[in-house]
Amino acid sequence: MLRIQRLLPAPLLAARGLATSAVVGAYTPRTSFGVKPGFASHERAAARDRPAPAGDRPSRDRPASTRPAGDRSKGPRRAPSGRPSWAERSAGATPKTTSQRLAAFPRGRGARDGRGEDKRDGGKPRTQAQREKPQWRADGRGGFMPAKRAAEAAAAPKVKPEYQQKANVELARPRKFASFGLHPGLLTALEERFGAKGETMPIQSLALSRLIDSELTRTNGINSHAVRAILGAETGSGKTLAYLLPLVHHLKQDDRVPSRAPGPVAPRAIVLQPTHELTRQSTAVAKGITHQAKLTVVGASSPGAVKDAGEVDVLFATGRTAAYLLGIPREETDTREKDESRDKKKEDKEIWEREEVEKRRRRPENDKPRIDLSRVEWVVIDEADVLLGPDFLPETAAVLAKLRAATVGLNILLVTATLPPSILRAIETDPLLSASEFTKLLSPGLHKLPKALETRFVPWSGAGNPLADVAHEIKRGFAEEAQEAKVEAYGIDNAPKSRTMAVVFAGSVSKVNSTVAKLEEKGIPCLAWTGESDSRVPGYNGAALDSFLVSHKRSKDPASESPAGAAKGAPRVLVTTSLLSRGLDFSPAVTTSYLIEPPRNVLDFVHRAGRTGRAGRPGRVVVFGMSHAGQSKYASELRDVLGKVESRPAVKPGGRSWSGAREARSRGGRGGQDKRKKA
Numbered sequence: 001m002l003r004i005q006r007l008l009p010a011p012l013l014a015a016r017g018l019a020t021s022a023v024v025g026a027y028t029p030r031t032s033f034g035v036k037p038g039f040a041s042h043e044r045a046a047a048r049d050r051p052a053p054a055g056d057r058p059s060r061d062r063p064a065s066t067r068p069a070g071d072r073s074k075g076p077r078r079a080p081s082g083r084p085s086w087a088e089r090s091a092g093a094t095p096k097t098t099s100q101r102l103a104a105f106p107r108g109r110g111a112r113d114g115r116g117e118d119k120r121d122g123g124k125p126r127t128q129a130q131r132e133k134p135q136w137r138a139d140g141r142g143g144f145m146p147a148k149r150a151a152e153a154a155a156a157p158k159v160k161p162e163y164q165q166k167a168n169v170e171l172a173r174p175r176k177f178a179s180f181g182l183h184p185g186l187l188t189a190l191e192e193r194f195g196a197k198g199e200t201m202p203i204q205s206l207a208l209s210r211l212i213d214s215e216l217t218r219t220n221g222i223n224s225h226a227v228r229a230i231l232g233a234e235t236g237s238g239k240t241l242a243y244l245l246p247l248v249h250h251l252k253q254d255d256r257v258p259s260r261a262p263g264p265v266a267p268r269a270i271v272l273q274p275t276h277e278l279t280r281q282s283t284a285v286a287k288g289i290t291h292q293a294k295l296t297v298v299g300a301s302s303p304g305a306v307k308d309a310g311e312v313d314v315l316f317a318t319g320r321t322a323a324y325l326l327g328i329p330r331e332e333t334d335t336r337e338k339d340e341s342r343d344k345k346k347e348d349k350e351i352w353e354r355e356e357v358e359k360r361r362r363r364p365e366n367d368k369p370r371i372d373l374s375r376v377e378w379v380v381i382d383e384a385d386v387l388l389g390p391d392f393l394p395e396t397a398a399v400l401a402k403l404r405a406a407t408v409g410l411n412i413l414l415v416t417a418t419l420p421p422s423i424l425r426a427i428e429t430d431p432l433l434s435a436s437e438f439t440k441l442l443s444p445g446l447h448k449l450p451k452a453l454e455t456r457f458v459p460w461s462g463a464g465n466p467l468a469d470v471a472h473e474i475k476r477g478f479a480e481e482a483q484e485a486k487v488e489a490y491g492i493d494n495a496p497k498s499r500t501m502a503v504v505f506a507g508s509v510s511k512v513n514s515t516v517a518k519l520e521e522k523g524i525p526c527l528a529w530t531g532e533s534d535s536r537v538p539g540y541n542g543a544a545l546d547s548f549l550v551s552h553k554r555s556k557d558p559a560s561e562s563p564a565g566a567a568k569g570a571p572r573v574l575v576t577t578s579l580l581s582r583g584l585d586f587s588p589a590v591t592t593s594y595l596i597e598p599p600r601n602v603l604d605f606v607h608r609a610g611r612t613g614r615a616g617r618p619g620r621v622v623v624f625g626m627s628h629a630g631q632s633k634y635a636s637e638l639r640d641v642l643g644k645v646e647s648r649p650a651v652k653p654g655g656r657s658w659s660g661a662r663e664a665r666s667r668g669g670r671g672g673q674d675k676r677k678k679a
């Protein structure tokens with residue numbers, strides 16, 4: 001074991017959840033010379049009679065000899081001093097009482113079964129001290145839990161960690177919202193939003209059937225042991241309501257009228273998200289469904305919204321904002337600055353936080369907005385693949401540590417479009433997340449692009465500035481869509497002309513700026529949106545960005561969600577970075593995502609591509625300069641997430657249109673790409 005400990009660096013041991021105590025406890029501890037750290041029998045007898053040195057004298061509730069009189073069973077005795085043994089000390093989680101030590105390191109040959117259980121007498125207390133004190137069992141994670149709770153946990157029906165595909169499909173069947181026993185206020189709001197015929201989307205069926213009134217919520221008990229679940233489904237599949245509906249339903253079950261007294265914002269549920277833009281949009285969705293249920297929802301996308309907000313039901317905040325409100329110094333959470341490019345640094349700067357820092361310099365410390373975690377019952381980590389990924393983990397972990405210190409029995413939901421190893425690692429290693437097992441509620445489409453999304457890989461033409469290719473491609477895309485709209489509206493007088501929109505994703509702020517310059521030079525008005533944009537101000541998006549997003553404002557007619565298209569003269573193209581790729585619900589009028597630089601990894605690819613083709617609507621993603629069959633470092637993962645793929649000929653002004661290429665294929669031709677190869 002010593003050798004294992006030496007070979008594996010401590011962080012790795014921790015990362016693997018390989019708690020040293022659990023491993024050490026499974027073996028009879030030996031010194032490095034292979035000698036058991038016990039006493040020879042004559043030494044034992046002498047040691048029993050000898051008074052322990054003053055510093056080592058056992059305390060009143062820690063008897064010197066833990067073996068009852070007359071017990072002649074074999075096996076190493078404990079040191080009479082009552083001090084923790086070498087194995088206990090090296091285990092980190094040092095048992096404090098004799099009974100804890102006995103539970104972790106039972107005596108006698110055959111006593112250990114690898115989990116610290118004493119098999120000889122079924123783990124029954126054998127001494128008076130043991131009988132009077134709570135019994136402890138190793139919890140398998142390097143710590144201890146009361147034996148009674150361990151027995152209850154063992155007896156409780158086990159929740160299947162992951163559904164079989166077949167069961168999943170059945171549970172994920174779309175159903176009426178009313179069939180899940182949701183709070184009546186929620187049902188009214190859902191009917192207003194989706195109409196009387198509205199039905200759940202698959203991940204919502206899965207979440208509602210498992211999180212409203214089920215084995216999971218009953219046996220684990222909302223208020224006894226926490227509900228822990230991962231909701232995983234592809235982008236645009238309705239995950240926002242999948243977590244919000246169970247959350248609001250449970251908050252209403254135990255309805256508490258919040259005090260109106262001003263004070264630090266004190267939420268019952270916190271939803272952590274990666275960006276302010278997403279926070280604003282999700283706050284609007286939550287307000288839209290809770291106006292009947294009468295819950296207080298606030299979004300911390302501006303300091304004014306949370307200042308002296310007092311008791312609220314749901315708080316939406318970015319991880320960084322939550323860290324700021326909790327008074328965690330920026331330096332503790334910001335590891336990015338060291339590793340990443342200047343552009344990335346700039347992109348990630350949160351404007352209102354900077355302004356806050358400025359303001360704080362000018363006003364007393366206790367005047368800044370603060371957060372009170374004592375009422376928190378639920379935590380949702382939305383976009384968990386991003387927030388628990390390397391870029392955001394420091395601030396997320398810092399917030400989770402504060403939550404762990406301030407609350408007991410938290411219900412935790414992780415919501416994600418992909419399930420990368422970083423999430424599983426965080427679940428194993430984070431002290432709060434690793435405290436109990438997560439039930440995985442995963443849709444079969446997890447880690448795949450939405451089915452309705454068409455993917456096209458377009459090589460550069462190689463002629464001149466590549467951004468000219470992008471401009472050409474965008475114009476051609478718009479022209480084609482206008483043509484299709486015309487055909488659809490054929491015969492209808494004054495049919496509205498479709499003014500579809502597009503979003504272009506670049507890898508850096510400077511690339512965004514150069515792209516906008518080139519597109520505008522080519523006659524395509526654009527909106528640039530990065531962390532550095534002047535238009536990105538605290539508290540609101542502004543009309544220009546809002547025109548690209550689904551509006552969740554309640555006053556709006558649901559019909560307004562139909563793809564109205566861009567207003568005349570308004571920009572039809574949004575050029576941005578990953579900032580707007582995470583979770584934002586883009587308007588159905590945004591039909592195409594252009595990826596003009598290879599995303600850093602497959603996770604970024606999925607998030608950027610997933611801004612179109614949402615909620616089952618058709619959409620397109622056009623990827624420049626890379627191929628699904630290529631040698632990129634994540635090519636094989638990419639092939640996994642892609643559905644149908646169409647390769648395109650190099651972009652040539654005046655070349656054949658996409659539909660032309662499609663027609664050629666349907667006539668039996670093989671498309672421009674292959675013809676090029678033949679040539």
Ligand SMILES: Nc1ncnc2c1ncn2[C@@H]1O[C@H](COP(=O)(O)OP(=O)(O)OP(=O)(O)O)[C@@H](O)[C@H]1O
Binds near residue numbers: 194417583
């Ligand atoms: N039951 C439903 N019926 C019809 N539309 C729905 C339903 N539930 C959600 N939607 C719509 O689906 C769209 C996508 O939902 P949402 O933004 O929650 O997706 P998501 O899975 O969170 O996406 P992402 O992974 O990008 O964050 C929204 O416009 C939402 O209004």
